[in-house]
Amino acid sequence: MHDDQTREFLDSLPELEADKTYHFKCHPAVACFNACCSDLNLVLTPYDVLRLRRSLGLGSVEFLRAHTTMHTVPDTGFPEFRLRMIDNQARSCPFVRDAGCSVYPDRPGACRMYPLGxxxxxxxxGGVREHFFIVREDHCLGFDEPDEWTGDSWKQDQGFMAYTASNDRYMTLLARIRQAGAPVPEKMGHMATLALYKLDEFQRFIVQTRLFARLDMDEARRKAVLEDEEAALEFAMDWLELMLFHASPNLKPRR
Known part of the structure; x- marks a missing residue:
C-alpha cells in the first residue's frame, strides 16, 4: 500500500477500546483447533526470526533457507522474509502438529496476537500509533468459549510486550526510509539482511571488521552485543539508523 492508502486503511479499522471485552479461547477441545494455522502469508520480523531459530536450535542461514522465502521491498530496499508453508493442499504451517504449535513459546508475533490484529x-x-481490532473468521469457534479478555489483558497473557518493543523499533526505521522518498542502495539492503536476520553471522562480522573501534560504546554494551542476540538486534537497528541517517540517539561514532 502507498502511505495514503495505509493511512485510510488504518483509520477505517474498528479500534478495540481498552475496556471493551470479548470472549475467546483456543485449545485442542475446540473443533476448529489448528484450522487457522494454514494457508498463511506470514511476514516474519527480525525478532520473530531470532526467537524461532533459537527455539529450533538452528543457525540463521540454515533457518532462513529451510523455513522462509525472501524478497526485497520496493519502497525501502530492505528484505522481507515470509514463513514458508508446507507444499500440500492446505499449505500447512511447518511447525503445527496434531497437539498444536511445536514452537508455541516462541511463535511469531502475529500468531501470538490472534484473534487480535x-x-x-x-x-x-518518535513512537507509534497502534490500532487493535478483533479478527473474526467464519471457521473460528474460539469466540464461543467463556474466557473474557480486553485488548490489554490479552497482550499481557500472550507475552506480546517483548515483541512490541523490538517490532515497533523496526517499523519506525522502515517508516523513516519511506519518508526519505527512496529505497536504500542494494548493498545496504544486503547489510540489513545480515544485521537484522543473521545475528549470529552479524556478531562474527562485528569482530572481524573491528566495528566497535569506530563507535563510542561502553564495554558493557559491547560485551552484551557479542553475547546476547536481543542486544545484538537492538544494536543492529541503532547501527543501521546511524549508517542511513548519520545520527542515532543510542549510538555515536567515535571522534
Whole structure:
C-alpha cells in the first residue's frame, strides 16, 4: 500500500477500546483447533526470526533457507522474509502438529496476537500509533468459549510486550526510509539482511571488521552485543539508523 492508502486503511479499522471485552479461547477441545494455522502469508520480523531459530536450535542461514522465502521491498530496499508453508493442499504451517504449535513459546508475533490484529504507524513523536481490532473468521469457534479478555489483558497473557518493543523499533526505521522518498542502495539492503536476520553471522562480522573501534560504546554494551542476540538486534537497528541517517540517539561514532 502507498502511505495514503495505509493511512485510510488504518483509520477505517474498528479500534478495540481498552475496556471493551470479548470472549475467546483456543485449545485442542475446540473443533476448529489448528484450522487457522494454514494457508498463511506470514511476514516474519527480525525478532520473530531470532526467537524461532533459537527455539529450533538452528543457525540463521540454515533457518532462513529451510523455513522462509525472501524478497526485497520496493519502497525501502530492505528484505522481507515470509514463513514458508508446507507444499500440500492446505499449505500447512511447518511447525503445527496434531497437539498444536511445536514452537508455541516462541511463535511469531502475529500468531501470538490472534484473534487480535495490530496495525501501527508513526505518531510523529518518535513512537507509534497502534490500532487493535478483533479478527473474526467464519471457521473460528474460539469466540464461543467463556474466557473474557480486553485488548490489554490479552497482550499481557500472550507475552506480546517483548515483541512490541523490538517490532515497533523496526517499523519506525522502515517508516523513516519511506519518508526519505527512496529505497536504500542494494548493498545496504544486503547489510540489513545480515544485521537484522543473521545475528549470529552479524556478531562474527562485528569482530572481524573491528566495528566497535569506530563507535563510542561502553564495554558493557559491547560485551552484551557479542553475547546476547536481543542486544545484538537492538544494536543492529541503532547501527543501521546511524549508517542511513548519520545520527542515532543510542549510538555515536567515535571522534
Amino acid at each position: 495490530r496495525a501501527t504507524r508513526p505518531d510523529g513523536q
